Amino acid sequence: MSLKIIAELCTGCSACEPECPNEAISELKNYFIIDPDKCTECEGDYDTPQCLAVCPVDECILPLVTA
Amino acid sequence: MQAAASYINIADLKSSGNALAAPADLPATGGGCGTHGGEGKASCGSSGGPDDMPQEIWDKVKNHPCYSEEAHHHYARMHVAVAPACNIQCNYCNRKYDCSNESRPGVVSQKLTPEQAVKKVLAVASEIPQMTVLGIAGPGDSLASPKKTFETFRMLQEQAPDIKLCLSTNGLALPDLVDEICKYNIDHVTITINMVDPEIGAKIYPWIFWDHKRVTGVEAARILHEQQMKGLEMLTARGVLTKINSVLIPGVNDEHMIEVNKAVKARGAFLHNIMPLISEPEHGTYFGLNGQRGPSAQELKAVQDACMGGANLMRHCRQCRADAVGLLGEDRSEEFTLDKIEEMEVVYDLDRRRSYQDKVETERQAQHAAKVEALASQGELEVDDSIKVLVAVATKGGGRVNEHFGHVTEFQVFEVSAAEALFVGHRRVDQYCQGGFGEDEQLPSVVRAINDCHAVLVAKIGACPRDELKGAGIEPVDAYVDEFIEKAALSWFADYRKRIASGEIEHQARGDASIRQGAYTAAA
Numbered sequence: 001m002s003l004k005i006i007a008e009l010c011t012g013c014s015a016c017e018p019e020c021p022n023e024a025i026s027e028l029k030n031y032f033i034i035d036p037d038k039c040t041e042c043e044g045d046y047d048t049p050q051c052l053a054v055c056p057v058d059e060c061i062l063p064l065v066t067a
Numbered sequence: 068m069q070a071a072a073s074y075i076n077i078a079d080l081k082s083s084g085n086a087l088a089a090p091a092d093l094p095a096t097g098g099g100c101g102t103h104g105g106e107g108k109a110s111c112g113s114s115g116g117p118d119d120m121p122q123e124i125w126d127k128v129k130n131h132p133c134y135s136e137e138a139h140h141h142y143a144r145m146h147v148a149v150a151p152a153c154n155i156q157c158n159y160c161n162r163k164y165d166c167s168n169e170s171r172p173g174v175v176s177q178k179l180t181p182e183q184a185v186k187k188v189l190a191v192a193s194e195i196p197q198m199t200v201l202g203i204a205g206p207g208d209s210l211a212s213p214k215k216t217f218e219t220f221r222m223l224q225e226q227a228p229d230i231k232l233c234l235s236t237n238g239l240a241l242p243d244l245v246d247e248i249c250k251y252n253i254d255h256v257t258i259t260i261n262m263v264d265p266e267i268g269a270k271i272y273p274w275i276f277w278d279h280k281r282v283t284g285v286e287a288a289r290i291l292h293e294q295q296m297k298g299l300e301m302l303t304a305r306g307v308l309t310k311i312n313s314v315l316i317p318g319v320n321d322e323h324m325i326e327v328n329k330a331v332k333a334r335g336a337f338l339h340n341i342m343p344l345i346s347e348p349e350h351g352t353y354f355g356l357n358g359q360r361g362p363s364a365q366e367l368k369a370v371q372d373a374c375m376g377g378a379n380l381m382r383h384c385r386q387c388r389a390d391a392v393g394l395l396g397e398d399r400s401e402e403f404t405l406d407k408i409e410e411m412e413v414v415y416d417l418d419r420r421r422s423y424q425d426k427v428e429t430e431r432q433a434q435h436a437a438k439v440e441a442l443a444s445q446g447e448l449e450v451d452d453s454i455k456v457l458v459a460v461a462t463k464g465g466g467r468v469n470e471h472f473g474h475v476t477e478f479q480v481f482e483v484s485a486a487e488a489l490f491v492g493h494r495r496v497d498q499y500c501q502g503g504f505g506e507d508e509q510l511p512s513v514v515r516a517i518n519d520c521h522a523v524l525v526a527k528i529g530a531c532p533r534d535e536l537k538g539a540g541i542e543p544v545d546a547y548v549d550e551f552i553e554k555a556a557l558s559w560f561a562d563y564r565k566r567i568a569s570g571e572i573e574h575q576a577r578g579d580a581s582i583r584q585g586a587y588t589a590a591a
Contacts (some may be wrong), residue, residue: 011162012178013207015152015276018214030178047373053281056153056162 001038002064003049009060016061018053024050036064085093127254127308130424131231132395134255134310134338136490137381140464141431142424145191145392146199147184148177149215154239155275155291158353159314159344162207166445177390177405179468181219185226189415190408191392192227195399196423197393201227204235204257206389210244220251228418231255235312239275239291249305249408249589256302256338257310258295262320263330265289270319271354296334305334308327308340310381315370317362319343325377332378339374340381343367343582364580365519368491382492383582396477396493422464433465441554456521457483458559459494459541460552467557468547472528473500478517481556488556495583499532512583516541519580521563524555540577 002024005016010031015062017025017032022045024038034051042049052061120128132139153162173216191198201208201223209216220232233255234248241258248256262268268288275287280291302309311331315321328339344361346354363369367570371380385395393399436542459478461470476498482491494516499509510532517523522542526549533543547555566572 011151013151013153015154015160015207015211018152018212019276019279050279050281053279054152054154054276057155 001041001043002039003018003051003061004036004064005032005034006060006062007033009057011057013056015054019050019054020046021050023030028050033059034040034064037052039064068531075282094504104349106246111496118529124308127231130428131233131255133202133233133257133381133384134308136381137431137435139395140466141197141427142200143187143195143198143201143392143394145198146202146204146387146389147179147187147219148206148390149179149181149184149219150203150212151207152208152211153180153205153237154211154277155237156273157237157289158271158273158359159346159355161351161355161375163351169428179405181215181222182262182552183223183405184219187403187405187408188223188227188230188415190411191403192230192420193413193415194402194411195393196420197426197427198230200231200233200255200562202235202255202257207450208237209540210236210238210240213240213244213247217247217251220253224251229420233257235259236298237291238295238298239277240294242301244468245298245301245305245307248302248307253307255308255310256300257312258459259312259314259315260299260327260331261296262288262323263292263296263327264323265292267320268325271314271316282464292338292578296330299331299336306531308337309335310340311336311378312340312342312384314344315341315362317360317366321360321362321366321370325373328374328377329464336378339378340384341367341371341374342384342386345386345584347584355517361582361584364492364494364516364582366579367582371491382490422469434453438466438551438553441551442557453484454564455482456560456563457482457491457519457577458488459517459520459523460556461523462552466551467549468524469526469549471500472532472543473525474498475513475525478523479552480517480520481552483556483560485560488553488560494580497583500529510535514541515581517541517580519577521577522559524552540575 010030011029012027014027014032015028021039021042022038022040024035026035034065075519093101128134128138130138130141130142132144188201203219203495216234223230223232232251232253234253235257238258238260261271265285265288269285272288272291273361274281274283275291277287277290287420299309313324313327315324324341331339344354344359346352346359346361348355371382383395387395388398388400390400391398392403458481460468460481461472461475462468462479463470475496478494478496479490480492480494481488496513497509498518514536518539520541523536524544524547526545528543528545536543544559547558550558567574
């Protein structure tokens with residue numbers, strides 16, 4: 001399980017980066033990405049995924065759907 | 068101070084109402100440095116020295132363009148966009164661009180690392196030696212990214228010790244960071260406070276990020292309000308000067324603004340800056356998309372006037388970008404992009420900066436003394452009526468009527484009565500004269516921007532705009548070229564009243580004026 005950031009919607013504001021308990025978020029050029037190997041959707045740490053709660057853009061962060 | 072004595076302080080004429088209860092142990096700070104003095108103090112905007120406030124406070128504000136109306140004509144500031152993250156959502160802000168109050172939509176500022184920011188500050192400091200203030204004002208919340216903000220301050224304190232540091236915040240994280248703020252000698256903090264009633268706050272803030280959760284509704288506004296008040300009290304207790312920014316949102320917090328003013332005054336706020344909501348559908352904000360309009364010029368002025376006698380008001384704010392550079396009302400940020408800084412030879416010469424600033428100060432004192440003398444020779448006017456009118460003034464600086472009508476990008480507006488001429492604000496306009504020709508399409512927008520004024524004082528004006536202004540009921544006046552603005556305005560007003568008395572003209576009330584939407588950027 002992991003979340004992903006929709007690059008076209010990301011404003012690059014960086015609000016999510018320090019909130020991640022797993023240090024799964026990093027900057028790539030002008031937007032941020034989530035490392036799916038590190039992301040736990042905050043399970044065990046917080047009630048809600050922190051990046052989702054702090055992101056100022058609706059639907060910018062969604063569950064990563066793998067085939 | 069002689070000059071102050073010749074003014075009637077409106078604050079003395081209006082009852083100020085009871086301030087909301089404040090904690091009893093708070094020390095009172097000195098009066099604000101707005102355009103008008105409150106509580107019987109002369110404005111430091113119009114005084115040349117620390118006559119109406121303690122010396123240590125005067126020392127803090129005398130060359131800070133945002134805290135002193137007079138200083139803003141002489142000293143420059145800059146913002147560095149090192150703090151893009153935010154911890155709350157405001158209905159007037161769309162994070163896809165920059166904060167709506169600080170930038171035109173679609174213009175994305177360059178986000179800087181603390182290292183890049185310091186480099187930029189040093190470059191600007193060497194090019195613009197009268198740049199005395201560095202602020203961090205987003206584009207998010209400066210205290211939502213405390214590491215970046217304080218790292219920038221730490222490096223600047225080492226490398227540019229003469230530059231005043233200040234920051235702007237929504238206040239949510241403020242109480243936790245007051246110690247840090249004091250550690251870096253930050254003695255000016257701006258808090259955006261739009262309400263002191265969480266029910267009203269819920270209409271402005273859809274959510275906050277608090278204690279690892281997204282909190283919404285009245286609960287969110289209540290937490291934000293409590294943090295703001297606590298933070299303000301803590302700063303006041305430590306002698307940090309505070310400016311409160313409030314966005315005036317018609318139908319939401321306009322009638323409430325006087326309560327905000329009382330509450331922040333009771334907690335020691337130094338200055339209150341009531342700013343018009345900037346809201347257009349193309350800005351993409353919740354308010355913009357949902358038809359929430361900004362106030363007209365008269366609506367803004369009415370609220371500001373109602374708050375006089377409370378916390379001192381700032382009326383010279385230009386709602387600048389989060390990466391603005393230069394004097395208020397001008398923006399030189401384009402000259403200092405990262406690419407251009409790379410090519411600059413940056414020499415941070417403290418002595419050179421000091422000697423330049425000494426010259427600026429000498430010029431400022433000379434201007435002030437000349438103005439005092441000019442006003443003293445004005446003579447007593449017989450006060451036999453209570454007529455007050457607004458006049459727009461075309462000036463390019465020095466406190467004088469010295470700009471051509473067609474070259475104006477920003478009019479200063481003065482409220483004139485028989486007894487005094489007071490600066491009450493400015494109006495941005497699109498320049499009428501472009502490349503030597505008058506742009507007739509621009510003229511109606513210029514007229515709309517000063518439509519509440521009875522006259523416009525200019526150095527020169529062409530025949531066509533002259534007729535157009537007259538047709539709109541605004542008197543173009545070019546009889547006071549190079550005179551100090553206050554003296555010119557009072558002289559014109561004396562003449563105006565003579566003409567009324569003789570029956571030559573009839574005094575009529577003016578209509579409203581519109582506030583230009585979108586931050587001003589310097590004309591090419």
